[in-house]
Amino acid sequence: MDIPRLNSSVRSVTILQKDSSGVVAPLVIYQRRRGKKRKSTALLKPFEAITRRVVDAQATTLQSYRSRHDRSNRKKKDGWVRDLPVNVVRASQRGAKALKINRLLAL
DSSP states (O other), X not given: OOOOOOOTTOOEEEEEEEOTTSOEEEEEEEXXXXXXXXXXXXXXXXXXXXXXXXXXHHHHHHHHHHHXXXXXXXXXXXXXXXXXXXXXXXXXXXXXXXXXXXHHTTO
């Protein structure tokens, strides 16, 4: 029996089938495989979440700075030097917005 394509929210498909003795028994046709379990201690989970959030915020900051740097360089000769303080401050603000310190401590 072929299994049709199922939505990702479907966990299992079970059919109720009669045995030769007439007893109804469940028969599992499809069961979603669970992904690999993360290997992390429960005690360290909050620290992992904080670290991940900080690293993502840093990546946002650097990406924002990089685009501002390139734009300044295109606009003026040695524009990146002239706009360095402004670009750093604005990129830092964007990174701080991504970090959301108040949510960082509410884990």
